[in-house]
Amino acid sequence: MTLQELNAYAIAGKIDELNLISMEGMIYVLEARMHGAAYPLRDAHGQMLLLRSVEHARDVLHAFPKLSFNVVHTSVHDEMCGASTEESLKVPITFRSV
Secondary structure (H helix, E strand, O other): OEHHHHHHHHHOOOOOEEEEEEEOOOEEEEEEEEOOEEEEOEOOOOOEOEEOOHHHHHHHOOOOOOOOEEEEEOOHHHHHHOOOOOOOEEEEOOOOOO
């Protein structure tokens, strides 16, 4: 899903939530969730949209309608061993910076 597609779906009220997923190496990826399915955001070249921080994500999304927005930290055990029964930590954050 591209940012343009995300904006169209958001305006139509079809986005359930946005998750900013923290990856190893201080990189974040953004995924939109619709009807229980995850759609990672891609740039105009089809590459995964990589973000530097929560504030960078807010800057990219500044003109979008307000959506449910979470930062997700995967389990450290998951990253080290490749599998875990623990859930990822999902923390709601404000869509706009204060």
